[in-house]
Amino acid sequence: MMIYPRDDERAIRQQRMVEDWTKSGLIQPEQREQVIPELQVDLRRTNRFLRSTLFIFGYMIVNSVVGLVAVFLDLRNEAGTVLAFVAAGAFFAVAQWLITRYRLYRFGVEEAAAIASASFLTVGSGLFMHPNLSSLQAFMAAAGGSFILFSRFGYVYAGVAAVVFAAVIPFNFEFVASDTPRRLMSGVILLLIFGLTRERRKDHEWEFPGDSYAVLETTAWVGLYLMANLKLSPWLSSPDDVPTFYWATYVVIWVLPPIGLFLAVRDRHRWMLDANIVLAIVTMMSNKPYLGAEQKPWDPILFGVLMIAIAVGLKRWLSSGALGSRGGFIAARLLSSERERLSVAGGAAALAPGAPAPHSHPAPEIGGGGRSGGAGASERY
Amino acid sequence: MCDVRRQHRCGQAEEGARLTTLERLERWKEAGIITEAQGGALAEIVRRDRFSIYVELNVLLYVGVVSIVAGLGWTFRDYVVNLGDVAILSILGLLMAGAFGYCFTKGPGYSNDEIESSSFGFDYVLYFACLVLSATLAFIETRFAVFHGWDTHLLFLALVFGALAYRFDNRFVLSLALSTLAGYLGLKVSAFDTLDTDRLRFAGFMYGGFLIGIGVLLHRLRIKKHFLDVYLQLGANALLLAAISGVLEPGLGWLYLIVLLALAATAIYLGVRYRRFALVTYGTLYGYAGLSVRLLNAMGGIIIGFTYFIVTGSIVVILLVVLARRFGRDE
Numbered sequence: 015m016m017i018y019p020r021d022d023e024r025a026i027r028q029q030r031m032v033e034d035w036t037k038s039g040l041i042q043p044e045q046r047e048q049v050i051p052e053l054q055v056d057l058r059r060t061n062r063f064l065r066s067t068l069f070i071f072g073y074m075i076v077n078s079v080v081g082l083v084a085v086f087l088d089l090r091n092e093a094g095t096v097l098a099f100v101a102a103g104a105f106f107a108v109a110q111w112l113i114t115r116y117r118l119y120r121f122g123v124e125e126a127a128a129i130a131s132a133s134f135l136t137v138g139s140g141l142f143m144h145p146n147l148s149s150l151q152a153f154m155a156a157a158g159g160s161f162i163l164f165s166r167f168g169y170v171y172a173g174v175a176a177v178v179f180a181a182v183i184p185f186n187f188e189f190v191a192s193d194t195p196r197r198l199m200s201g202v203i204l205l206l207i208f209g210l211t212r213e214r215r216k217d218h219e220w221e222f223p224g225d226s227y228a229v230l231e232t233t234a235w236v237g238l239y240l241m242a243n244l245k246l247s248p249w250l251s252s253p254d255d256v257p258t259f260y261w262a263t264y265v266v267i268w269v270l271p272p273i274g275l276f277l278a279v280r281d282r283h284r285w286m287l288d289a290n291i292v293l294a295i296v297t298m299m300s301n302k303p304y305l306g307a308e309q310k311p312w313d314p315i316l317f318g319v320l321m322i323a324i325a326v327g328l329k330r331w332l333s334s335g336a337l338g339s340r341g342g343f344i345a346a347r348l349l350s351s352e353r354e355r356l357s358v359a360g361g362a363a364a365l366a367p368g369a370p371a372p373h374s375h376p377a378p379e380i381g382g383g384g385r386s387g388g389a390g391a392s393e394r395y
Numbered sequence: 396m397c398d399v400r401r402q403h404r405c406g407q408a409e410e411g412a413r414l415t416t417l418e419r420l421e422r423w424k425e426a427g428i429i430t431e432a433q434g435g436a437l438a439e440i441v442r443r444d445r446f447s448i449y450v451e452l453n454v455l456l457y458v459g460v461v462s463i464v465a466g467l468g469w470t471f472r473d474y475v476v477n478l479g480d481v482a483i484l485s486i487l488g489l490l491m492a493g494a495f496g497y498c499f500t501k502g503p504g505y506s507n508d509e510i511e512s513s514s515f516g517f518d519y520v521l522y523f524a525c526l527v528l529s530a531t532l533a534f535i536e537t538r539f540a541v542f543h544g545w546d547t548h549l550l551f552l553a554l555v556f557g558a559l560a561y562r563f564d565n566r567f568v569l570s571l572a573l574s575t576l577a578g579y580l581g582l583k584v585s586a587f588d589t590l591d592t593d594r595l596r597f598a599g600f601m602y603g604g605f606l607i608g609i610g611v612l613l614h615r616l617r618i619k620k621h622f623l624d625v626y627l628q629l630g631a632n633a634l635l636l637a638a639i640s641g642v643l644e645p646g647l648g649w650l651y652l653i654v655l656l657a658l659a660a661t662a663i664y665l666g667v668r669y670r671r672f673a674l675v676t677y678g679t680l681y682g683y684a685g686l687s688v689r690l691l692n693a694m695g696g697i698i699i700g701f702t703y704f705i706v707t708g709s710i711v712v713i714l715l716v717v718l719a720r721r722f723g724r725d726e
Contacts, residue, residue, distance in 0.1 A: 314466030321459030
């Protein structure tokens with residue numbers, strides 16, 4: 015059960031939407047002033063910079079405390095395992111206490127305690143009955159611990175970690191020596207997670223916690239692709255020399271992105287859409303290595319031209335529809351946050367921290383009145 | 396197990412329990428806070444009946460542009476003998492002329508303020524032109540050694556990219572200019588075969604100081620004020636990195652530490668004053684790391700180390716919490 019009331023979680027997301035709508039000119043600042051008080055929650059929050067700094071220092075303190083205890087008590091082997099379990103329980107309790115006592119929400123410190131508890135659970139479980147560390151036990155504990163954090167505190171990154179750790183579990187089975195069954199088992203686990211999270215997401219549509227489940231659903235889908243693409247994941251486990259499996263995975267990597275794109279378009283699922291665009295690109299890049307064909311120097315040119323042709327073609331096709339839209343899809347920017355998302359991608363690509371992406375473009379009229387984007391700010395509804 | 400719900404908002408929880416965004420919009424519409432048209436438009440976005448793929452299209456364009464330029468470089472490198480210099484330079488020249496020609500004829504006029512892009516893909520045409528220009532100059536330098544070294548080539552590119560970034564209000568190209576300038580300074584220093592020494596750090600200080608100085612100056616002159624963040628972020632990191640890299644140097648290490656702490660304190664102060672909390676993060680992390688490395692290096696011992704992290708880490712956390720409660724609200 016989540017520690018934060020669902021109403022608060024929704025109100026926090028709605029606050030962000032209102033801010034975004036205001037920046038986008040969809041509502042006026044004075045309207046924002048009227049609705050924001052209704053969305054106030056009694057939780058202490060901070061911005062992402064202070065949050066990340068507090069997390070780093072919090073995590074450092076937590077680990078230092080446990081390290082100091084271990085050194086003072088000169089704990090070894092089983093005693094060290096017990097200390098890890100005790101620390102896991104203690105810091106989980108500390109995270110809960112910080113939240114209930116000080117009403118912290120994504121404040122960094124309580125997250126450090128929570129993440130540390132999962133880390134210690136992983137270490138303790140890995141060492142339990144195995145002085146040389148059992149990776150199977152460690153990954154199972156990591157998956158379980160991360161899932162508990164997601165369920166209790168709502169940390170989406172912990173949920174993502176749980177999915178990843180769960181997918182890696184079969185690669186640590188000692189009774190399965192070859193790669194093919196391991197990948198198949200991992201695929202089954204991911205498919206199961208995909209189905210479950212998809213159902214949970216649909217239960218809530220795009221309201222919390224549906225948005226969190228959407229991320230996990232996408233993670234499982236991407237993981238499924240990663241397991242299938244033998245050219246992309248040889249680092250995970252060396253693929254066997256089984257021709258049938260090899261060509262089956264070749265088919266799968268061509269089939270998954272279109273299916274994913276279809277589901278994304280049908281459900282208006284942003285995460286799936288973005289992920290499957292990337293997967294489609296990766297499939298094209300994996301094609302020649304799969305076929306054992308030689309890469310030609312002009313391949314990137316053809317690829318680039320294809321990308322640009324798709325982008326321009328889609329833009330023109332969407333723009334030529336009624337009100338610049340087809341089936342509700344539009345090529346223009348609706349919200350200010352879209353520009354910020356682009357700035358993150360652009361900043362990462364250009365290695366320029368905080369560099370917003372290129373410009374915004376004039377947004378289309380919506381709702382028969384105002385305009386989205388900065389241009390709409392002066393227009394009243 | 397305690398639940399936050401029990402701690403607060405008990406009365407309100409029932410009243411506003413699990414209100415969806417669409418229900419909220421309906422309430423605001425009924426209360427007259429938003430108009431019918433606004434409610435309808437926002438509901439369309441919330442229900443995803445209107446769904447923008449603006450970001451996705453931009454990413455496709457970016458990937459396309461970078462791929463084409465990478466492919467051009469690869470192709471010309473492998474087929475330089477078959478194609479010949481004239482053919483390659485002609486192709487690059489045509490691409491560049493076409494792209495720059497498009498930008499200068501179709502682009503918006505210059506303004507000191509932030510301006511909208513004139514069309515979809517315009518920014519990527521400019522970015523493409525800049526990358527092709529870079530590839531062309533690299534080809535000329537490789538084949539004909541016109542500049543007698545890469546430093547002049549990089550400085551020239553940095554200046555051209557900078558001018559284009561301001562002319563067309565493009566932060567992608569500005570980032571390209573600033574990273575090219577960093578490359579130029581690195582090459583200038585390595586020309587003395589003095590990498591990883593005080594000279595390189597001095598170049599780092601000069602680079603960081605120059606970026607912050609020019610950024611602040613242009614901001615005060617009201618020329619593309621929105622570019623300030625790019626300058627501040629890069630400049631602050633360059634300065635702090637240059638300082639922290641020298642903290643363990645024998646002899647001058649303490650001097651570097653003093654400079655680092657002064658820079659970190661300045662970053663934190665200015666970050667709080669101007670609500671740019673990234674600077675607070677940089678100042679805290681770099682300052683703490685530099686001080687800790689130096690002190691722990693002098694003290695040694697695992698128990699002292701753990702105790703140091705607990706005590707000093709707690710002090711930093713308390714100070715940050717106070718800061719967060721006073722200034723750093725959710726963004």
